[in-house]
Amino acid sequence: MEQPRNRRQLAFSLVFGLWLPCCLTQTLSSNAATATPKLSPSPQPQTERIRVRLVGFPRKHNEGRIELFYRGEWGTICDDDFSIANANVLCRQLGFVSATGWTHSAKYGKGQGKIWLDNVLCNGGEKSIEFCKSRGWGNSDCTHDEDAGVVCKDERIPGFVESNVIDAHVDENKIEEVRLRPVVAAAKKKLPITEGVLEVKYKDGWAQICDLGWTVKNTHVVCGMLGFPHERKVIKSFYKQTSKAKANSKSKQSSPGKRLYLERQKKYFHIHSVACTGTEVHLAACPLEFSKPNTTSSCEGGMPVVVSCMPGPQFMQNSGLKKKLKTSSNVRLKGGARLGEGRVEVLKDNKWGTVCDDRWDLQSASVVCRELGFGSAKEALTGARMGQGMGPVYMNEVKCVGEEKSIWNCPYKNVTSEDCQHMEDAAVRCNVPYMGLENMIQLTGGRTRYEGRVEVLSSDSNGTQRWGLICGENWSTKEAMVACRQLGLGYANQGLQIRLVGGRSNYEGRVEVQVGSRWGTVCSTGWTTKEAMVVCRQLGLGYSMHAINETWYWDSSNVTEMVMSGMKCTGNEMALSQCQHHKTVSCQRAAARFAAGVICSETASDLVLNASLVEQTVYIEDRPLHMLYCAAEEDCLSKSAAKANWPYGHRRLLRFSSQIHNIGRADFKPKAGRHSWVWHACHGHYHSMDIFTHYDLLSANGSKVAEGHKASFCLEDTDCQEGVSKRYECANFGDQGITVGCWDLYRHDIDCQWIDITDVRPGNYIMQVVINPNYEVAESDFTNNAMKCNCKYDGHRIWFHNCHIGDAFSEEAERKFEKYPGQLNNQIS
Ligand SMILES: *[C@@H]1O[C@H](CO)[C@@H](O)[C@H](O)[C@H]1NC(C)=O
Ligand SMILES: *[C@@H]1O[C@H](CO)[C@@H](O)[C@H](O)[C@H]1NC(C)=O
Ligand SMILES: *[C@@H]1O[C@H](CO)[C@@H](O)[C@H](O)[C@H]1NC(C)=O
Ligand SMILES: *[C@@H]1O[C@H](CO)[C@@H](O)[C@H](O)[C@H]1NC(C)=O
Ligand SMILES: *[C@@H]1O[C@H](CO)[C@@H](O)[C@H](O)[C@H]1NC(C)=O
Ligand SMILES: *[C@@H]1O[C@H](CO)[C@@H](O)[C@H](O)[C@H]1NC(C)=O
Ligand SMILES: *[C@@H]1O[C@H](CO)[C@@H](O)[C@H](O)[C@H]1NC(C)=O
Ligand SMILES: *[C@@H]1O[C@H](CO)[C@@H](O)[C@H](O)[C@H]1NC(C)=O
Numbered sequence: 001m002e003q004p005r006n007r008r009q010l011a012f013s014l015v016f017g018l019w020l021p022c023c024l025t026q027t028l029s030s031n032a033a034t035a036t037p038k039l040s041p042s043p044q045p046q047t048e049r050i051r052v053r054l055v056g057f058p059r060k061h062n063e064g065r066i067e068l069f070y071r072g073e074w075g076t077i078c079d080d081d082f083s084i085a086n087a088n089v090l091c092r093q094l095g096f097v098s099a100t101g102w103t104h105s106a107k108y109g110k111g112q113g114k115i116w117l118d119n120v121l122c123n124g125g126e127k128s129i130e131f132c133k134s135r136g137w138g139n140s141d142c143t144h145d146e147d148a149g150v151v152c153k154d155e156r157i158p159g160f161v162e163s164n165v166i167d168a169h170v171d172e173n174k175i176e177e178v179r180l181r182p183v184v185a186a187a188k189k190k191l192p193i194t195e196g197v198l199e200v201k202y203k204d205g206w207a208q209i210c211d212l213g214w215t216v217k218n219t220h221v222v223c224g225m226l227g228f229p230h231e232r233k234v235i236k237s238f239y240k241q242t243s244k245a246k247a248n249s250k251s252k253q254s255s256p257g258k259r260l261y262l263e264r265q266k267k268y269f270h271i272h273s274v275a276c277t278g279t280e281v282h283l284a285a286c287p288l289e290f291s292k293p294n295t296t297s298s299c300e301g302g303m304p305v306v307v308s309c310m311p312g313p314q315f316m317q318n319s320g321l322k323k324k325l326k327t328s329s330n331v332r333l334k335g336g337a338r339l340g341e342g343r344v345e346v347l348k349d350n351k352w353g354t355v356c357d358d359r360w361d362l363q364s365a366s367v368v369c370r371e372l373g374f375g376s377a378k379e380a381l382t383g384a385r386m387g388q389g390m391g392p393v394y395m396n397e398v399k400c401v402g403e404e405k406s407i408w409n410c411p412y413k414n415v416t417s418e419d420c421q422h423m424e425d426a427a428v429r430c431n432v433p434y435m436g437l438e439n440m441i442q443l444t445g446g447r448t449r450y451e452g453r454v455e456v457l458s459s460d461s462n463g464t465q466r467w468g469l470i471c472g473e474n475w476s477t478k479e480a481m482v483a484c485r486q487l488g489l490g491y492a493n494q495g496l497q498i499r500l501v502g503g504r505s506n507y508e509g510r511v512e513v514q515v516g517s518r519w520g521t522v523c524s525t526g527w528t529t530k531e532a533m534v535v536c537r538q539l540g541l542g543y544s545m546h547a548i549n550e551t552w553y554w555d556s557s558n559v560t561e562m563v564m565s566g567m568k569c570t571g572n573e574m575a576l577s578q579c580q581h582h583k584t585v586s587c588q589r590a591a592a593r594f595a596a597g598v599i600c601s602e603t604a605s606d607l608v609l610n611a612s613l614v615e616q617t618v619y620i621e622d623r624p625l626h627m628l629y630c631a632a633e634e635d636c637l638s639k640s641a642a643k644a645n646w647p648y649g650h651r652r653l654l655r656f657s658s659q660i661h662n663i664g665r666a667d668f669k670p671k672a673g674r675h676s677w678v679w680h681a682c683h684g685h686y687h688s689m690d691i692f693t694h695y696d697l698l699s700a701n702g703s704k705v706a707e708g709h710k711a712s713f714c715l716e717d718t719d720c721q722e723g724v725s726k727r728y729e730c731a732n733f734g735d736q737g738i739t740v741g742c743w744d745l746y747r748h749d750i751d752c753q754w755i756d757i758t759d760v761r762p763g764n765y766i767m768q769v770v771i772n773p774n775y776e777v778a779e780s781d782f783t784n785n786a787m788k789c790n791c792k793y794d795g796h797r798i799w800f801h802n803c804h805i806g807d808a809f810s811e812e813a814e815r816k817f818e819k820y821p822g823q824l825n826n827q828i829s
Contacts (some may be wrong), residue, residue: 056108312373
């Protein structure tokens with residue numbers, strides 16, 4: 001009896017010691033004082049982390065039956081003695097701020113397997129359900145008819161990294177990672193490495209696999225893990241070298257077979273009899289056997305497994321093949337912070353839509369990844385983890401086997417509107433190959449590592465490689481950016497090193513870059529969301545919430561010199577080194593307090609305009625000037641209004657409603673703090689953003705015919721989708737913003753919600769609205785910030801058609817849109 005108790009106490013103190021050392025003694029003593037030993041904190045082996053999930057049907061993403069993962073098994077909780085305090089603990093564990101209720105009697109359906117906990121009694125403040133009192137793990141007199149559920153408040157704990165990732169069920173103790181070691185000398189130089197001896201990280205070293213019984217299906221799995229969609233046949237004879245005599249002979253100095261044979265003498269084959277079905281996402285998920293130690297001869301007659309993979313077109317050097325093997329144009333990833341990740345979107349009838357996450361799994365996710373030229377899926381994500389899409393949800397219950405060429409070939413169900421909403425949009429994270437692109441380009445002749453003439457590595461006809469210069473003619477910023485991107489792509493630790501210093505958490509701080517061997521800060525002049533976004537991406541910290549240009553309030557005990565200035569990024573770069581900056585530091589205010597900083601976040605907002613509402617609500621109003629004094633004061637009329645004969649006459653206004661949705665993962669909040677909001681007496685509210693949207697009317701050649709109207713709004717939640725509560729309102733100097741899942745409606749009859757078209761002649765135009773045009777506030781996706789409509793104006797009436805957000809159409813449909821009949825000749829058809 002003594003031993004288990006000690007172990008329990010050890011586990012207990014380890015778990016508690018991590019986060020609340022001061023309370024350890026209290027907890028233990030109060031425990032001892034409790035007379036009834038029946039209910040006690042559930043002991044927990046310290047190696048295992050409890051996982052919690054919400055399941056069942058029907059339900060929203062923030063409610064469901066509670067299931068706990070313990071000892072390799074999912075199980076439920078019995079509703080006996082359940083309380084809101086229990087629900088609070090569970091909701092926080094799931095990443096929600098609190099619970100709004102709980103359910104009993106298997107409201108979300110009966111679970112299966114174990115009933116892990118019963119008579120759970122939390123006091124509400126516990127970090128995890130395992131610290132609450134209960135009858136103990138697996139000790140229950142309930143049936144699944146009594147499964148408990150929770151309803152969580154639909155508000156995420158800021159920065160909470162979600163657990164709604166579908167795992168590969170990989171036994172990490174078995175195999176951690178794999179690599180290809182090229183045997184042929186030439187292959188060593190080419191990246192990505194697509195062919196070589198397969199080596200598996202095993203315990204402390206790398207082991208090889210015996211190729212007896214090795215199948216192409218195993219190769220498929222390995223290629224997927226390495227970021228490649230397909231495998232290639234290995235020319236075995238090329239590697240074959242069985243005779244020891246031959247290996248020792250001096251005739252074929254460097255034949256691959258010989259090298260392989262010699263190598264094999266040094267290595268142990270730890271693994272054999274691998275039997276993948278081909279749809280696994282990790283080698284560890286395949287049946288395989290380990291050899292006994294010291295058995296070097298276990299691969300009699302065989303050789304080390306050699307694997308050859310076919311990279312996706314975007315990672316291929318041979319451009320001829322590239323064209324032939326174009327990646328799918330029916331599927332895309334949106335809203336991800338990194339290469340090879342994002343919300344899955346599919347194209348149907350020239351319009352993009354999303355995939356619902358019911359039954360979403362790694363096999364289906366892998367089909368998407370391979371289709372896009374990546375490897376298998378590293379993670380399948382549910383619950384709009386990469387933000388919600390707009391427009392239709394096309395597929396539900398996608399159930400790929402894993403061998404399909406396209407997600408469209410997998411069995412799925414059509415979506416009826418009740419089935420699925422965008423809060424269930426599926427997403428993926430794919431395995432991508434290591435490219436090492438930064439090694440194929442170099443800068444020479446500059447004064448620092450970060451400037452100079454661009455040299456590229458090119459191959460002669462006979463295969464020898466050499467460095468060469470590029471013609472300077474027509475070399476513009478765009479080309480320079482590509483060169484720069486190549487120098488740092490995807491590898492935060494190579495190229496320009498950066499780090500965050502002095503912040504309150506890992507997610508914020510002054511930005512420091514490494515120049516040579518010393519670290520220094522970056523000048524904050526011109527430092528914006530775009531630059532900050534690149535920093536966060538490069539550091540793997542997600543999105544940038546804020547670009548900070550004054551960092552005096554952070555710890556400044558170890559500040560370094562300022563070494564960079566004039567940063568200018570497009571926002572899409574994979575590393576800061578890809579952005580422009582001054583060649584020599586030139587900062588107006590060079591003191592450390594003006595160093596550039598960021599606050600990063602795993603989530604960001606994403607604003608989108610409801611295009612169909614714009615189309616439905618458009619009309620013309622001739623508004624008398626005497627009703628427009630306020631509008632004139634706020635600059636909502638075109639310039640010619642100044643010359644009008646006030647207050648006589650009128651202005652012709654193009655009016656429509658704007659409904660701006662936040663479909664991202666974080667609230668949209670104005671960048672400026674309350675103290676700098678501007679009171680607009682005319683309209684009786686504060687404007688929190690100087691320029692929130694641009695409204696423009698464009699001619700066929702893209703020039704503006706109606707002066708761009710820069711609207712500043714007061715941001716609030718006009719309404720929200722079901723289950724989300726409003727939080728922002730303009731009235732009474734309220735907090736301004738747009739909650740995730742809510743929208744801000746600017747009705748057509750609100751002052752300034754128009755384009756002044758008094759000077760516009762009849763004809764066909766394109767109407768364009770751009771939200772957050774200056775990237776003032778971070779969003780996970782800026783490509784959907786523009787909305788365009790075809791516009792027909794006959795001098796009296798106006799029509800909008802084909803209204804759509806910037807990324808909703810296929811390329812073909814977008815081209816048609818730009819050149820619709822009558823667009824170029826300006827005839828009204
Ligand atoms: C394995 O080899 C080592 C030395 O090579 C030897 O000391 C050890 O006894 C061997 N173990 C077995 C089980 O044969
Ligand atoms: C889904 O709808 C399309 C028409 O939009 C139809 O052709 C197809 O058969 C439907 N698929 C299923 C599985 O119901
Ligand atoms: C072939 O390579 C050699 C160096 O190995 C080089 O000197 C020669 O110019 C190359 N020939 C061609 C045609 O590129
Ligand atoms: C540079 O651009 C001009 C105009 O686009 C073109 O005529 C010229 O051929 C280009 N020069 C080179 C070297 O590509
Ligand atoms: C920081 O930005 C604010 C507003 O964008 C500006 O008013 C301020 O002068 C900037 N500070 C520095 C040091 O550039
Ligand atoms: C400053 O640097 C010293 C030496 O690297 C280090 O020991 C100390 O912790 C640093 N202080 C802070 C506040 O980071
Ligand atoms: C957009 O507006 C239309 C028309 O009023 C409406 O039916 C639709 O529900 C709106 N879309 C969203 C996502 O709210
Ligand atoms: C675009 O078209 C307008 C008339 O619609 C014309 O005044 C303007 O010069 C054109 N601009 C260009 C660059 O062709």
